[in-house]
Amino acid sequence: MPEFEDALSTALRQAAEAVLPDSPLRLVSEAHAQGRRIRRRRKAAIVTTAAAVAAAVAVGGTVVATSLSGGHRTDAIAAGRPTPPSGQRERDARMHDALTTLLTPGTLTGIRTEDSAASEAKEGQAPAAGVAAKFTDSRGTAVVSVFVTRKPAGAQPMGVCPPARVGASDGPCHVFTYKDGRTIVSQVVVEAPDDWLASTYETGDYQVAVNQLWLPKPGAHSSGLPTTVAPLTVAQLTSIAESDLWRTIAAGMPVPPRSATLPFRLIETTPWS
Amino acid sequence: MRQAQTKAYIEFAQARTRPLYRSAWLLTGGDSHLAEDLVQETLSRMYVVWGRRSDKLGNPAAYAQTVLVRNFLMHRRRRATTTERLTAEPPEYGRQPAAGGAGDVALRMTLLDALTRLSPKDRAVLVLRYWEDRSVEDTAEALQASSGAIRTRTVRALERLRAELGEQAADLVPR
Known part of the structure; x- marks a missing residue:
């Protein structure tokens, strides 16, 4: 058999080495154009998701306003909770501490916060506070970001998967709804490799979106594709999203008007990559 | 994608088109049209990951070959469950060496x-x-x-x- 293997190797080379595509430049040009179209569709899908979220929040608000009996609905966040943070600096500190507390064991570097609770309220968007950091554990490195968004009064948890993105490899999306209406939406957004995982926890009052963008080691894969998966699983992201630490932070944000939208937020990995 | 990244991608695509095509040609049993489709799809996928991960792909050439083979297998699976027809004639072999x-x-x-x-x-x-x-x-x-x-x-x-x-x-x- 080894003789046949050698012969096959030689024969394949003889058969294919002189083969050429009709027009290599046209192939490259068309592949480039196709790649650009896929990218544009991805961006459009993200914008569509944000718009769908905003629309659903607006609709949810209306439904709640007409269905709740006699205005007896209580604000689960405000009642009987510790004094919430009021200023941006304090909120940043709490976001920082929460992420540090929840992401263990592992190493966090380059922690960065983004707070738009004041500025975005003026632009018709729900106030949000974000924190992101490079996280490293024994399984690898990823950028983990968390966004806490205060929802308009009377809004309901959406609990819907984002629309499938054309040209992308969206993995399965799971929706779990608690009896009291709280929802968890978890998804592997880019499957091959598992480099973008997301979990969104939502109550009537606030939303916590946790994203993980994997940063595989350069040159770690002999044939180009990683053999491992991202450091954190979707279950771990969900556990982070459900933490009570975010609830106290959300409670300190101003409640936006019902017309406010919840935009899709993602921290770029550039500063860490 | 930044201009420099686009330029790097174009250079990569131009350099890899022929090796990818040869592999695709063998995989498809000499079907030049399908081989070109597979190469185009592979290179377009490379474009999508290029800007974000070009420095993390390790070996982009090997990555592209792997994407090609997986595209081929995926394509065969899709055809097997949809419209594949058996024919008495071999596929069109396109341009010969x-x-x-x-x-x-x-x-x-x-x-x-x-x-x-x-x-x-x-x-x-x-x-x-x-x-x-x-x-x-x-x-x-x-x-x-x-x-x-x-x-x-x-x-x-x-x-x-x-x-x-x-x-x-x-x-x-x-x-």
Whole structure:
């Protein structure tokens, strides 16, 4: 058999080495154009998701306003909770501490916060506070970001998967709804490799979106594709999203008007990559 | 994508088009149109990951070859469940190599014909192992299988190919 293997190797080379595509430049040009179209569709899908979220929040608000009996609905966040943070600096500190507390064991570097609770309220968007950091554990490195968004009064948890993105490899999306209406939406957004995982926890009052963008080691894969998966699983992201630490932070944000939208937020990995 | 990244991508795509096409040509049993489609799809996927991960791909050329093989297998699976038809005629072989005499052409046709009769996975294993000279481990990683499974499939695919070639197996290498 080894003789046949050698012969096959030689024969394949003889058969294919002189083969050429009709027009290599046209192939490259068309592949480039196709790649650009896929990218544009991805961006459009993200914008569509944000718009769908905003629309659903607006609709949810209306439904709640007409269905709740006699205005007896209580604000689960405000009642009987510790004094919430009021200023941006304090909120940043709490976001920082929460992420540090929840992401263990592992190493966090380059922690960065983004707070738009004041500025975005003026632009018709729900106030949000974000924190992101490079996280490293024994399984690898990823950028983990968390966004806490205060929802308009009377809004309901959406609990819907984002629309499938054309040209992308969206993995399965799971929706779990608690009896009291709280929802968890978890998804592997880019499957091959598992480099973008997301979990969104939502109550009537606030939303916590946790994203993980994997940063595989350069040159770690002999044939180009990683053999491992991202450091954190979707279950771990969900556990982070459900933490009570975010609830106290959300409670300190101003409640936006019902017309406010919840935009899709993602921290770029550039500063860490 | 930044201009420099686009330029790097174009250079990469131009350099890899021919090797990718040759692999695709073998995988598809000489179907030049399908081979071009696979190459185009592979390069477009490379564009999508290029800006974000060009410095983390490790070996972009090997990554592209792996994407190509997976695209091929995915394409075969889709066709198997949708519109694949069996025909008495071989696929259109498109542009033939400029060099080579009648014997070379006959050799190519014989080999391609035999490869076409193998299952797509068998073909992928043989192309990765004997055309791309990949190790068992690399092949296993590319096809998302265990090394043991690849060893077994390789042996069986070689046996099948040999059976398909029949007496012509001895003529593979010109004496």
